[in-house]
Amino acid sequence: xxxxxxxxxxxxxxxxxxxxxxxxxxxxxxxxxxxxxxxxxxxxxxxxxxxxxxxxxxxxxxxxxxxxxxxxxxxxxxxxxxxxxxxxxxxxxxxxxxxx
Amino acid sequence: xxxxxxxxxxxxxxxxxxxxxxxxxxxxxxxxxxxxxxxxxxxxxxxxxxxxxxxxxxxxxxxxxxxxxxxxxxxxxxxxxxxxxxxxxxxxxxxxxxxxxxxxxxxxxxxxxxxxxxxxxxxxxxxxxxxxxxxxxxxxxxxxxxxxxxxxxxxxxxxxxxxxxxxxxxxxxxxxxxxxxxxxxxxxxxxxxxxxxxxxxxxxxxxxxxxxxxxxxxxxxxxxxxxxxxxxxxxxxxxxxxxxxxxxxxxxxxxxxxxxxxxxxxxxxxxxxxxxxxxxxxxxxxxxxxxxxxxxxxxxxxxxxxxxxxxxxxxxxxxxxxxxxxxxxxxxxxxxxxxxxxxxxxxxxxxxxxxxxxxxxxxxxxxxxxxxxxxxxxxxxxxxxxxxxxxxxxxxxxxxxxxxxxxxxxxxxxxxxxxxxxxxxxxxxxxxxxxxxxxxxxxxxxxxxxxxxxxxxxxxxxxxxxxxxxxxxxxxxxxxxxxxxxxxxxxxxxxxx
Numbered sequence: 001x002x003x004x005x006x007x008x009x010x011x012x013x014x015x016x017x018x019x020x021x022x023x024x025x026x027x028x029x030x031x032x033x034x035x036x037x038x039x040x041x042x043x044x045x046x047x048x049x050x051x052x053x054x055x056x057x058x059x060x061x062x063x064x065x066x067x068x069x070x071x072x073x074x075x076x077x078x079x080x081x082x083x084x085x086x087x088x089x090x091x092x093x094x095x096x097x098x099x100x
Numbered sequence: 101x102x103x104x105x106x107x108x109x110x111x112x113x114x115x116x117x118x119x120x121x122x123x124x125x126x127x128x129x130x131x132x133x134x135x136x137x138x139x140x141x142x143x144x145x146x147x148x149x150x151x152x153x154x155x156x157x158x159x160x161x162x163x164x165x166x167x168x169x170x171x172x173x174x175x176x177x178x179x180x181x182x183x184x185x186x187x188x189x190x191x192x193x194x195x196x197x198x199x200x201x202x203x204x205x206x207x208x209x210x211x212x213x214x215x216x217x218x219x220x221x222x223x224x225x226x227x228x229x230x231x232x233x234x235x236x237x238x239x240x241x242x243x244x245x246x247x248x249x250x251x252x253x254x255x256x257x258x259x260x261x262x263x264x265x266x267x268x269x270x271x272x273x274x275x276x277x278x279x280x281x282x283x284x285x286x287x288x289x290x291x292x293x294x295x296x297x298x299x300x301x302x303x304x305x306x307x308x309x310x311x312x313x314x315x316x317x318x319x320x321x322x323x324x325x326x327x328x329x330x331x332x333x334x335x336x337x338x339x340x341x342x343x344x345x346x347x348x349x350x351x352x353x354x355x356x357x358x359x360x361x362x363x364x365x366x367x368x369x370x371x372x373x374x375x376x377x378x379x380x381x382x383x384x385x386x387x388x389x390x391x392x393x394x395x396x397x398x399x400x401x402x403x404x405x406x407x408x409x410x411x412x413x414x415x416x417x418x419x420x421x422x423x424x425x426x427x428x429x430x431x432x433x434x435x436x437x438x439x440x441x442x443x444x445x446x447x448x449x450x451x452x453x454x455x456x457x458x459x460x461x462x463x464x465x466x467x468x469x470x471x472x473x474x475x476x477x478x479x480x481x482x483x484x485x486x487x488x489x490x491x492x493x494x495x496x497x498x499x500x501x502x503x504x505x506x507x508x509x510x511x512x513x514x515x516x517x518x519x520x521x522x523x524x525x526x527x528x529x530x531x532x533x534x535x536x537x538x539x540x541x542x543x544x545x546x547x548x549x550x551x552x553x554x555x556x557x558x559x560x561x562x563x564x565x566x567x568x569x570x571x572x573x574x575x576x577x578x579x580x581x582x583x584x585x586x587x588x589x590x591x592x593x594x595x596x597x
Contacts, residue, residue, distance in 0.1 A: 008288075015281055022274055031270055038277035045284040053309045057293050058284075061235055065280060068242045075246050076269050079253055083262045 007048035014041035028080050028090045032073075039069050107171035110156070110178045113149040113186055114226050117193075120145025121219030128212020136205075139563065142197045142215050150190045157183045161591060170232055174294050177232035180592030181376075184443045185229035185368040188450055191574075192361040193222040195454045198567040199461055200353035205561075206466045207255065214254060218357065221247035225365035234283040234293045237369045241279070241333070244365055245272050248358060252350040258467070264349025268358075271332065271342040279329025285322030289314045295377045303382040323390060326373060333366035336431065337400035340424045344412075347420035352468055355416060356457035359423045360450035367430060367446055371439050380437065394434055395524055401428030402531040409538045415460055416471050418538060422497055423453065425535060429509060429528055436515040440589040445512050447585075448496070448504035448578045455571025456493040459486050462564050470555075473542060478551030480543070483558050487546050489568050494539040496575050499532045504578030511586075 014037060021034030043062045050058025084090055108115065124141050131137075160180055163169060169178040196218060204211040224244025231237040249272065253265025287293050290301035291309035301307065307314040331339040347355045374394075380387040405425030412418045426449050433442035463479070463486060464470045480487045496503035509532060513525045578585070 015277075018277070019274075022270070028266065028270070035270070035273045035277060038274075039280065042277065042280040042284050045281065046287065049284070049288040053291055055291070055309055058287055061238075061283075061287070061293060064235055064239060068239070071246055072242065072273055075249055076273070079249065079262070079265050079269055082253060082256055083266050086257065086259050086262055 004048055004052045008045060011041040011044040011048070014038075014044065026091050026093060028083070028092060031092070032076055032080070036069065036073070039065060104173050105171050107176075110169065110171040110176055111230070112152045112156070113190070114223055114230070116145055116149040116152060117190075117219050117226065118223045120149075121216040121223065124212055124219065125216040128210065128216075136201070138211050138215050139197060139201055142219065143194065145219070146190050146194045146197070150187065153183055153186050153190065168232075168296075170296075174296060175233045175236045176230050177295075178230060180589075181368065181371065181439050181443065182230035184440075184589070184592065185364060185446070186226045188364050188443070188447050189222050189225045189229065189361055191447075192357060192364070192450050192454065193218060195451075195458070195567050195570065196353055196357040196361070198563045198570075199356060199454070199458045200351075201563045202561045203351055203353060203461065203466075203468070209254060214251070217247045217251050220244075221251065221357070222361065225361055228365045229368045231369065231372065232295055234286065234295065234298075234373075237372070238276075238280060238283065241276065241365070241369065244362065245276070248272075248354070248362060251354045251357070252346060254351055254354065255467075260349040261351060262349075264346045267342055268346040268350075271346075275329050275332030275339070278325050278332070282322045282325030282327075282329055285318050285325060289316075289318035289322055295372065299377045299379065299382055302378065302386065305383075319386065320389070323374075323378065323386065327390065327393065330366055330370040330373075331397065334363055334370060334427045334430075335401075335424050336397045336427055337404045337424070338397075340401070340404070340427075343424055344417045344420040347423070348414060348416045348471070352416070352457050352461035352464060352471075355419075356454045356461075359419070359457065360446075360453045363423065363427065364446040364450060367442060371434070371442060375434055375437055375439060391435055394431055395521070398428045398431035398435070399524060399527050401425065401431065402528060403428075406531050406535045406538075409535070412538070413473055414471050415464075415473055415476070415542060416457075418473075418542070419453070419456055419460070422535070422539070423449075425531065426453075426497070429512060429532070432516045432521070432524060432528060433512045435521050435524070436512075436519040438515045438593070440593055441508075441511045441515045444582075444585065444589060445508040448508035448575070451571050451574040451578065452493045452496045452503075452505055455568060455575065456490060456497070458564055458567045458571060459490040459493065462486060462558050462560050462568075463490075465556075465558060473545050475555070476542065476545050477549040478546070479555055479558075480546035482555070486558065486560070486568075487543070489572055490546075491543055492572060492575060494542065496579070498536045498539045502576070502579045504575045504582075507579050507582045 018034045018038035022031050025031050043065055046058040046062050124138050160178060204214055221244045224240045227240030228237055231240055249265055249269045252268050253261050255261035290298045291307045292298055297308060305313055335343040374390055378386050402425050405421050409418055409421035430442055430445045496505035499506045499509045517525045
């Protein structure tokens with residue numbers, strides 16, 4: 001059996017990759033995918049603990065996280081489309097109207 | 101094991117507000133003409149919800165001895181703290197509804213969707229206030245955030261509004277990921293997602309499922325992640341960079357809602373986890389660790405917020421940085437383990453912030469075009485009433501006696517001082533003295549500068565008029581006669597054991 005700590009290490013690595021990606025990436029869609037990666041790292045942590053403890057509440061949490069992430073993706077992509085219609089670009093370097 | 105206690109009475113305010121949101125959506129489908137009447141649906145719903153909140157408050161006061169009331173398998177907790185914050189959210193929603201009518205009508209945006217999104221966001225915040233489980237905090241947070249992302253981008257064709265919504269969305273979901281990771285690690289450390297169970301686990305030092313001593317690394321890393329997540333939500337210093345951009349670009353009515361409601365919602369969940377679940381009596385080391393970190397964060401937040409506000413030229417950015425500084429002041433209440441002072445502070449802060457943004461939304465004119473302070477030069481005598489109202493709100497934010505802002509700060513500083521946090525209180529007092537400079541700068545521009553071009557006198561709708569009057573009345577009421585509220589909150593201090 002794979003020990004719990006391996007799962008936790010993997011999800012920590014995935015979370016870090018996602019968090020770094022948010023800062024490094026310049027395309028809004030890529031940034032959004034990095035955030036999804038972070039959420040899925042969290043899901044992996046929850047499931048690992050849940051199966052380690054043989055208890056269901058962690059898995060239920062994952063269901064809710066997935067549902068909410070889907071709703072968030074719906075709203076987020078709609079915002080991205082609205083921005084693209086007005087600006088014809090998805091590069092975050094171009095979204096610089098609001099600066100001092 | 102808790103019983104599945106489906107007590108709908110405990111979530112009556114939430115249900116009423118949710119129904120109000122759905123009704124205003126349906127009303128828009130069936131009645132295309134009567135946009136103005138929608139305001140009355142919202143007002144009626146919010147007032148009814150407020151009345152039911154008062155009834156629940158009495159219920160909680162009468163049952164104070166039996167411990168906290170819970171419902172839905174511990175998902176919902178009914179105590180004084182949740183009800184006090186629910187009341188704040190209802191006031192915020194009411195005032196935001198009133199300011200928003202103006203710009204929706206001027207720019208021909210559909211008010212039915214706006215109003216229902218505002219109500220749904222309020223429901224999310226109310227759920228965060230009464231959450232008794234990490235799942236519920238997350239759900240409430242997302243219900244309010246997703247609705248607020250849309251509200252921030254409500255001016256669909258305006259690039260500034262688009263950009264604000266996009267930035268809010270990306271940083272909001274980024275911070276939610278941190279919050280969730282913290283929750284997952286906390287679940288791993290303690291073996292439960294229920295906050296009451298978590299506090300029991302922390303008290304005994306054992307994992308609830310394995311009955312072994314819990315892994316402290318998981319607990320501490322989890323708490324740190326939660327701190328980062330909440331830091332983003334309430335805009336404390338190293339995590340505040342999104343605030344000015346988002347506040348500047350969003351429609352002013354939405355900015356008012358975000359600056360007061362979303363921030364108070366972040367605060368109540370933060371209080372619920374850090375002050376109540378991680379209370380000093382449960383785990384002394386954990387408590388002292390986060391108190392030390394929060395002290396540093398609060399000092400950083402106040403100083404950065406106030407210093408950067410000095411160099412801002414846009415009134416909405418000035419108010420955004422001022423809201424960052426205010427988050428720093430409110431954090432001091434955390435150190436003293438006293439939720440009542442934080443709740444009172446959030447109430448006074450919400451009232452004066454919404455008042456100030458209401459004035460800004462009128463002065464900025466159609467499309468929020470004139471938010472640059474330069475374009476306000478010499479407007480003071482043309483719009484005397486508005487300018488004086490703004491002066492009152494600004495002085496209240498700076499902490500002038502006789503206004504609500506003074507009482508809020510006084511209560512927070514006093515409780516922290518009594519608990520021995522002297523240095524941070526001195527820093528905070530110095531900060532609020534320095535903040536008078538940038539609060540008075542708009543007044544100088546308004547009254548003592550030559551007018552650039554002949555600006556038209558800003559037009560004011562009756563809703564903006566009512567909002568500003570209500571906010572003024574609230575500011576003075578909280579500053580002059582807070583005795584009744586103080587005694588109510590004094591009775592309610594019971595949450596922390």
